[in-house]
Amino acid sequence: MIRVSTKFDRPAPELVERLGSYSSATIHEAQGRLGALDSSIKPVDHRMSLCGPAFTVRCAPRDNLMLQTAIAYARPGDVVVVSAGAYREAGSFGDVLANACRAKGLAGLVTDTGVRDTEDLRALGFPVFSRGVCIKGTVKETVGPLCEPITVGGELVRPGDVIRADADGVVVVRREDAAEVAAASRERVEVEAGYIAAYRAGRSVAELCGLTPLLAAKGLVIDEE
Numbered sequence: 516m517i518r519v520s521t522k523f524d525r526p527a528p529e530l531v532e533r534l535g536s537y538s539s540a541t542i543h544e545a546q547g548r549l550g551a552l553d554s555s556i557k558p559v560d561h562r563m564s565l566c567g568p569a570f571t572v573r574c575a576p577r578d579n580l581m582l583q584t585a586i587a588y589a590r591p592g593d594v595v596v597v598s599a600g601a602y603r604e605a606g607s608f609g610d611v612l613a614n615a616c617r618a619k620g621l622a623g624l625v626t627d628t629g630v631r632d633t634e635d636l637r638a639l640g641f642p643v644f645s646r647g648v649c650i651k652g653t654v655k656e657t658v659g660p661l662c663e664p665i666t667v668g669g670e671l672v673r674p675g676d677v678i679r680a681d682a683d684g685v686v687v688v689r690r691e692d693a694a695e696v697a698a699a700s701r702e703r704v705e706v707e708a709g710y711i712a713a714y715r716a717g718r719s720v721a722e723l724c725g726l727t728p729l730l731a732a733k734g735l736v737i738d739e740e
C-alpha cells in the first residue's frame with residue numbers, strides 16, 4: 516500500500532496576493548534570475564494569469580489518474596502543478612476537468628504535458644499553462660506521488676511554493692523566500708517606473724544606461740554618421 520499526505524504549509528494569502536501583483540519576469544529577476552520554468556510552458560490564452568501555492572502531483576505520461584486525484588484534494592486558491600515526464604502527446608486536461616477546478620475555486624493548472632478543449636478553456640477563463648495542446652486521450656491507471664517535491668519545466672517545485680504565471684511564462688518562488696521576493700519585486704518595479712518616466716521625458720538610452728563609458732571600457736567605439 517502507498518500512503519500519501521496532502522498536508523503542507525501554505526504561504527499567507529496576503530503574501531500570495533502581493534506576489535500576484537508582480538509579473539512573472541519581474542519576480543524571476545527580483546529573486547536573482549531564478550525559478551523560471553521552461554519557456555515552452557505557456558498559457559492557452561495570453562490573458563490568463565495565476566498566483567497561488569503549488570499543489571504538486573506526478574502523473575505517468577498519457578495517464579491523468581493522479582491529476583484527477585489532485586483536483587479532488589487541492590484547496591481553494593491552490594495551483595495544481597503536474598509533472599508528467601514533459602510528454603507533449605497527451606490531452607491530459609480539458610474543459611470537463613477545468614469546470615471541476617473552477618467549481619472548487621482552484622487558482623489554475625500548470626503542467627509539463629499537453630491539454631485539449633482549448634476553445635472551451637478560453638471561454639471558461641480558467642488559467643491553464645501547458646507544454647502544448649494535444650487531442651490524444653489519457654488512461655486513468657497509474658498511482659503516483661501527491662504533494663511531494665517534483666521537477667516541472669526544469670525547476671524544482673515543492674508543495675506550498677508560490678507559482679506565479681502570466682502571458683510571459685511561469686515562475687516558482689520558494690515559500691520561505693516569498694516575503695523577501697515580494698519586497699525585491701516592488702523595488703524593481705519602482706526602479707523600472709523611474710526609467711520609463713525618464714524615457715517619456717525624452718532622456719536617452721545612451722545616457723540612462725551609461726552606454727558610452729560602458730562600451731568604451733569594452734573596447735567598442737562607434738563613429739556616428
Ligand SMILES: O=C([O-])CC(=O)C(=O)O
Pocket residue numbers: 579606607608609610611612613631632653
Ligand atoms: O477527460 C479528460 O481526461 C481530459 C479532458 O478532455 C477534459 O477534462 O475535458
Ligand SMILES: [Mg+2]
Pocket residue numbers: 608609610611631632
Ligand atoms: Mg474534454
